[in-house]
Structures are given as structure tokens and as C-alpha cells.
Amino acid sequence: MSMVGLRRVVEPAGVLPQAAWRLDASPEIGPDETRIRVQRLNLDAASYRQLAEKHAHNGDAIRAEVLEIVGTRGKMHNPVTGSGGMLIGVVEEVGPESPLPVKPGDRVATLVSLTLTPLRITDGLAGWDGLSEQVPAEGTAILFGRSIVGVLPDDLPPELALAVYDVCGAPALTDRVVRGHHKWHGQASVEAGTATDRVTVAVLGGAGKSGSLTLAAARRAGARTKAVVVNEAERDALVAAGLADEVAIADARNPVAVAEAVGEPADVTVVCVDVPGCEHGAILATANGGTVIFFSMATSFPAAALGAEGLAADVTMLIGNGYVPGHAEFAVDLLRQVPAVRALFEARIAAD
Amino acid sequence: MSMVGLRRVVEPAGVLPQAAWRLDASPEIGPDETRIRVQRLNLDAASYRQLAEKHAHNGDAIRAEVLEIVGTRGKMHNPVTGSGGMLIGVVEEVGPESPLPVKPGDRVATLVSLTLTPLRITDGLAGWDGLSEQVPAEGTAILFGRSIVGVLPDDLPPELALAVYDVCGAPALTDRVVRGHHKWHGQASVEAGTATDRVTVAVLGGAGKSGSLTLAAARRAGARTKAVVVNEAERDALVAAGLADEVAIADARNPVAVAEAVGEPADVTVVCVDVPGCEHGAILATANGGTVIFFSMATSFPAAALGAEGLAADVTMLIGNGYVPGHAEFAVDLLRQVPAVRALFEARIAAD
Numbered sequence: 001m002s003m004v005g006l007r008r009v010v011e012p013a014g015v016l017p018q019a020a021w022r023l024d025a026s027p028e029i030g031p032d033e034t035r036i037r038v039q040r041l042n043l044d045a046a047s048y049r050q051l052a053e054k055h056a057h058n059g060d061a062i063r064a065e066v067l068e069i070v071g072t073r074g075k076m077h078n079p080v081t082g083s084g085g086m087l088i089g090v091v092e093e094v095g096p097e098s099p100l101p102v103k104p105g106d107r108v109a110t111l112v113s114l115t116l117t118p119l120r121i122t123d124g125l126a127g128w129d130g131l132s133e134q135v136p137a138e139g140t141a142i143l144f145g146r147s148i149v150g151v152l153p154d155d156l157p158p159e160l161a162l163a164v165y166d167v168c169g170a171p172a173l174t175d176r177v178v179r180g181h182h183k184w185h186g187q188a189s190v191e192a193g194t195a196t197d198r199v200t201v202a203v204l205g206g207a208g209k210s211g212s213l214t215l216a217a218a219r220r221a222g223a224r225t226k227a228v229v230v231n232e233a234e235r236d237a238l239v240a241a242g243l244a245d246e247v248a249i250a251d252a253r254n255p256v257a258v259a260e261a262v263g264e265p266a267d268v269t270v271v272c273v274d275v276p277g278c279e280h281g282a283i284l285a286t287a288n289g290g291t292v293i294f295f296s297m298a299t300s301f302p303a304a305a306l307g308a309e310g311l312a313a314d315v316t317m318l319i320g321n322g323y324v325p326g327h328a329e330f331a332v333d334l335l336r337q338v339p340a341v342r343a344l345f346e347a348r349i350a351a352d
Numbered sequence: 353m354s355m356v357g358l359r360r361v362v363e364p365a366g367v368l369p370q371a372a373w374r375l376d377a378s379p380e381i382g383p384d385e386t387r388i389r390v391q392r393l394n395l396d397a398a399s400y401r402q403l404a405e406k407h408a409h410n411g412d413a414i415r416a417e418v419l420e421i422v423g424t425r426g427k428m429h430n431p432v433t434g435s436g437g438m439l440i441g442v443v444e445e446v447g448p449e450s451p452l453p454v455k456p457g458d459r460v461a462t463l464v465s466l467t468l469t470p471l472r473i474t475d476g477l478a479g480w481d482g483l484s485e486q487v488p489a490e491g492t493a494i495l496f497g498r499s500i501v502g503v504l505p506d507d508l509p510p511e512l513a514l515a516v517y518d519v520c521g522a523p524a525l526t527d528r529v530v531r532g533h534h535k536w537h538g539q540a541s542v543e544a545g546t547a548t549d550r551v552t553v554a555v556l557g558g559a560g561k562s563g564s565l566t567l568a569a570a571r572r573a574g575a576r577t578k579a580v581v582v583n584e585a586e587r588d589a590l591v592a593a594g595l596a597d598e599v600a601i602a603d604a605r606n607p608v609a610v611a612e613a614v615g616e617p618a619d620v621t622v623v624c625v626d627v628p629g630c631e632h633g634a635i636l637a638t639a640n641g642g643t644v645i646f647f648s649m650a651t652s653f654p655a656a657a658l659g660a661e662g663l664a665a666d667v668t669m670l671i672g673n674g675y676v677p678g679h680a681e682f683a684v685d686l687l688r689q690v691p692a693v694r695a696l697f698e699a700r701i702a703a704d
């Protein structure tokens with residue numbers, strides 16, 4: 001239990017670090033903790049937008065409020081949006097009981113939210129103009145025993161690695177689910193190698209970052225892949241990339257259109273579209289006995305639960321867990337091995 | 353696709369019946385439809401409460417608004433709460449292409465929501481005083497090909513069967529998940545019959561209706577069961593009923609308390625507590641490689657997804673699907689075979 005950082009919670013007592021109003025961010029580590037020397041914060045987009053709008057894009061005022069939040073709460077946890085972000089730094093000290101696979105000197109990105117990461121800033125954010133989500137910073141951060149951290153690969157620009165880490169749960173969980181479907185539903189046909197019996201995976205939002213990695217993961221796990229995208233530009237890009245066996249256009253919020261675009265219902269449907277209202281289309285596009293994986297934070301729990309019941313749909317519905325052991329390495333490996341995914345990521349980063 | 357009732361949608365065109373503002377409730381059935389002669393509506397508790405408060409518990413005004421909603425929308429879909437309810441009636445006509453396992457004369461309960469059920473009322477609700485969720489009614493309702501309907505058992509009072517049907521998804525899905533865990537994680541130990549290797553199931557809210565059925569289902573599937581309840585009265589009742597191997601008291605919204613109450617993390621944790629904020633406790637109480645099944649409509653999708661990530665918890669998180677084939681019969685069978693569950697249900701119904 002100590003592994004989840006309870007000793008860092010100052011108030012209210014007894015809650016988990018994410019729920020806490022204030023954490024103890026002191027740099028001395030406990031036996032299961034790890035200290036990071038901070039180099040850069042990446043603020044969550046929603047958090048930065050709120051701060052920028054509140055302060056009319058005045059960089060000094062934005063910087064002052066970030067410093068005040070971190071000083072008051074011991075973490076960069078925006079009290080209005082409830083969101084945080086992530087950080088990059090160098091491992092400074094690892095407690096003797098920490099299970100994290102890092103050592104002093106490793107350059108890492110933290111893959112748990114800043115909303116639960118004890119953080120101390122020591123340079124007054126002097127190197128930041130307050131006008132971007134990317135915040136150069138000096139200070140220290142603490143990782144608990146139960147945490148997630150990715151060592152930044154030597155062969156990839158940090159921006160690219162971070163963009164991959166940001167969505168790395170989706171391809172890893174898709175891989176696990178597709179391989180599970182082979183075992184449960186199609187062992188005989190997999191062995192027979194008959195294409196018509198292959199597990200089919202439909203990805204809503206297949207042209208995005210999580211969507212393209214998910215398509216690549218599904219194919220590598222042996223699935224036949226169908227992508228649903230929102231317009232002709234995305235379709236053409238995805239067809240050119242060759243990441244999916246089929247690509248169709250539909251508004252993911254329109255259940256009838258999604259089901260028609262997918263055609264023969266999929267064994268596994270993965271929702272990578274970050275807009276509300278995609279639940280019923282995903283359910284309707286999935287075969288009985290199949291699985292829907294929701295990876296959009298805009299997913300409504302009641303809409304999914306009541307939607308499946310209303311459609312008498314015998315589908316397994318998964319809340320996309322952002323953590324699967326080895327997910328960061330898995331996604332980076334996919335990016336290295338599938339040039340089309342890397343090209344797509346690089347284009348997205350250049351456009352941002 | 354016709355099986356989901358698209359032909360009944362009047363406006364807006366092209367959406368699913370639940371999302372529609374207005375349905376065509378005419379009594380002539382299509383080839384895959386079934387017509388029910390309505391005897392009673394059970395309004396959703398939240399819907400009735402909203403109507404009663406709006407009209408200061410004036411029965412005539414409440415009745416008038418229900419009639420207006422059904423007349424306007426072609427379904428009893430409360431536009432404020434978004435909820436419906438269910439109905440009881442007798443099967444009148446079954447289309448030649450309907451896959452539903454019913455025949456004319458069967459007394460049935462509809463297990464899909466009234467929010468998507470075409471409904472016509474012909475008696476002006478003359479037999480209802482407007483002062484209860486139970487609405488005697490004459491009229492007709494339509495079930496689509498893809499629908500869920502339960503024939504009312506001869507040996508149980510209708511109130512008891514309805515209370516069971518209302519929560520029957522939870523025990524059926526728990527049964528499926530527990531048996532899956534045997535196969536994947538413990539086949540050898542199950543065969544060896546070693547108690548310490550049995551799948552453990554923790555049920556948050558174990559003393560309630562869905563919770564008690566879930567405990568009974570988990571035990572019948574071979575699991576060792578732990579119940580977490582909110583106070584001593586519930587604990588004493590559950591201990592007396594003998595439905596769980598262990599019973600502990602904790603506030604399900606307090607993650608640390610829940611984890612301590614469960615002790616050794618469970619292989620499967622089922623959330624049957626209908627209050628917000630139970631996600632992190634359920635995740636923390638579950639072993640790595642385990643499964644959390646969320647059956648509460650108060651579940652927050654982002655809280656579950658971000659919570660698992662923040663805790664670096666490798667758990668499978670399921671959105672509790674209210675539909676599993678055969679779920680109604682499964683739950684009624686459990687009630688018949690486990691007298692303690694039946695006694696608990698009867699006590700709850702008497703108290704309502």
C-alpha cells in the first residue's frame with residue numbers, strides 16, 4: 001500500500017495522491033521512491049488552455065499561476081480542469097526498494113499524471129515565457145513504487161517518443177485482446193490460416209496517433225483491420241500509409257453510419273475518437289461475442305452500459321486502461337518497425 | 353440492422369430509437385417485431401422522483417405529464433432525467449421473423465428500457481393515482497428483433513421476478529468472468545482443489561440486490577467470496593445469510609479503506625454500489641492481472657481509466673453490460689436455489 005504514495009499525502013489525510021489537495025514534495029526519498037531532476041513539464045492541453053484564457057494569454061501571469069499551484073499543492077494539478085500533464089527529467093536517486101526499471105542518469109518521461117506527482121520547482125520557471133504548454137523547468141519530482149516511467153530512446157527525438165508514450169496504452173491492450181480472441185474464438189481457424197476466419201479489428205479514428213498505432217498492433221497480432229475515419233483527407237492519408245486492410249468514412253457519432261462503414265461486424269472494435277457520442281456506433285459495429293475497447297476520455301459510462309443493453313448486444317466492453325506492462329517499449333518498437341506509423345506521427349507533430 | 357428498430361424512428365431521422373425524440377408507436381408490427389398488450393409500467397425511480405417534485409406530488413398533474421410525454425414522444429422517455437423504466441404485459445402478436453423466445457399469451461417483462469420502446473396508452477391511465485412508480489396501464493408496446501424480454505415465472509410473485517430482472521446482468525457477467533479466470537489463471541489449481549488457489553471475488557455493496565446475487569453467482573462458479581458493506585446492520589444481515597466467505601465494513605468511496613477491508617487483493621472485484629467515487633478503491637483492491645467489473649451507473653469513465661494508470665494497475669476493467677444471453681433465467685434460477693438470496697430480496701421489497 002505504501003507503494004502508491006500515501007506517505008506524501010498532506011491533506012486531506014488518507015486519500016490517494018491524485019485526490020489529495022496537497023502533497024509533500026520534499027526531495028528526500030523513501031525506500032520505494034525515485035527522485036527525478038526535472039528538465040521540462042508538458043502541461044495537459046486542457047489545463048494550459050484554461051490558464052491562458054483566464055489570463056488573456058499574458059505569459060507572466062500564466063507563469064505566476066503555475067508557480068502558485070505547484071507551491072500550494074506540491075504538484076501541478078490544475079484545480080479548475082483537474083488535469084496535469086507529464087514531465088521529462090533525469091533520474092537522480094532510486095530507493096533500494098523501488099521496483100521501477102530505471103537507474104541514476106537515465107533520461108526519462110513520467111507516464112503517470114502530474115496530478116499525482118510530488119513536484120518542487122527551484123528556478124521560478126525563469127526559462128519559460130508562459131506562452132506554450134512546454135515548460136522548461138528546474139526542480140525535483142518524486143515517483144512512487146507503483147508508477148510508470150519510460151526511458152527516452154537514444155534513436156528517437158524526445159517529441160516523437162513523448163507523442164508515442166502519450167497513447168501507448170491503446171496498441172498494447174489491443175494486442176492483448178486480439179491474441180485473446182485468437183485463443184478463445186478462433187484457434188482452429190488461426191491454425192488453418194484461413195483468411196476469412198481471421199479476427200477482424202475495426203478502429204474508429206484510425207488516422208490519429210492512437211488509432212494508427214492500434215491498427216499496426218492489430219495487424220501484427222494477426223488481425224484483419226478496418227479503419228473508420230472522418231473525411232476524405234484522412235482516408236487518403238491512411239490508404240497511402242497502407243496501415244489498414246479497409247478504410248471507410250463515417251461520422252463516429254452516427255451509429256447507423258458507423259455500422260454501415262464497418263460492414264460485417266468486427267470481432268474487436270477500438271474507439272480512438274476523442275469526441276462524445278461514439279458508444280452506440282462502436283457497439284453496433286461489433287459482432288456478438290466480440291469486444292469493444294473504449295480509449296476516448298469522452299466515453300460515457302452510462303451511454304455504453306445502457307446502449308449495449310438497449311441493443312441486446314452480447315459484447316465485452318473494456319475501459320481502456322492506460323497501463324499495460326511494457327506498453328511504452330511495445331509502442332516505440334511498433335513505431336520503429338512500421339515506417340508508415342512513424343511518418344504519420346512526424347506529420348502530426350510538425351502540424352502541431 | 354432493421355432488428356434495432358430504425359423503422360420506428362420518426363425524428364430525427366437516422367438515429368437509434370433511444371436517441372430519437374419521437375418514435376412511431378402504431379400497433380401494426382413489422383415482420384421482426386412483437387406486440388405486447390401493456391398491463392403495467394414501472395417508471396424509473398429517478399424519472400418518477402423528478403416528475404413528483406416538479407408537480408409537488410400532485411397525482412393528477414403527474415399523470416397528465418406522463419400521458420403528454422408518451423403522446424408526444426411515442427415512448428415513456430423522461431426528457432429531463434433521460435430515463436425510462438420497464439413494463440409488464442402479455443404477448444399479443446409475434447412477427448414471423450422475430451428471434452425473441454416468446455409466444456402469444458406469455459406474460460412478460462420487457463428488459464430493455466422504456467426509453468427505446470414504442471408505447472401507446474389507450475386508457476388515459478385511468479387506473480393510476482399518479483402517486484407511485486407502479487402505473488397500471490392499458491395500451492400496446494412494440495419490441496424489436498434485437499430486444500430482451502423475460503417470461504414471468506409461475507412460481508414467483510411478479511414483484512420478486514421484476515426485482516431480480518432489474519439486476520440480472522451482474523450475476524451472469526460475474527459467472528462468465530470467474531469461469532474465464534479459472535481457465536486462464538488457475539486451471540491447475542482448480543483441478544488440484546487447493547482452496548488457497550481459488551479465484552477470489554470481492555463485491556463492493558454485497559448486501560444489496562445486485563450484490564447478493566453476484567456473491568451467490570461467484571460462489572456457484574467456484575470462487576471464494578469477500579463482501580464489502582457500508583455498516584454493521586448490512587454486515588450482520590449478510591453474515592446471517594451466509595452468502596460470503598468474508599464480510600468487512602468500509603466506505604466504498606475511500607480507496608484505502610476498501611483495499612484494507614479486502615486485504616489480499618481479489619482476482620475479480622465487482623462494484624455494485626450506486627454512488628460516485630468507487631473506482632479507485634475497486635482498482636486498488638484488485639490483484640495485478642485481475643478484473644474489475646463496474647455495475648454502477650454512477651461510475652466515471654475517466655476516473656476509472658486515469659485511476660488505473662495512476663496506480664500502475666494492470667487490471668482489466670469491464671463496463672457492466674446489462675445483457676448477457678440467458679441472464680434473466682440465470683438470476684431467477686440462483687434465487688430459487690439460494691434461499692438466503694430470496695429472503696434478502698423479499699426483505700428489500702417489503703421495506704420499499
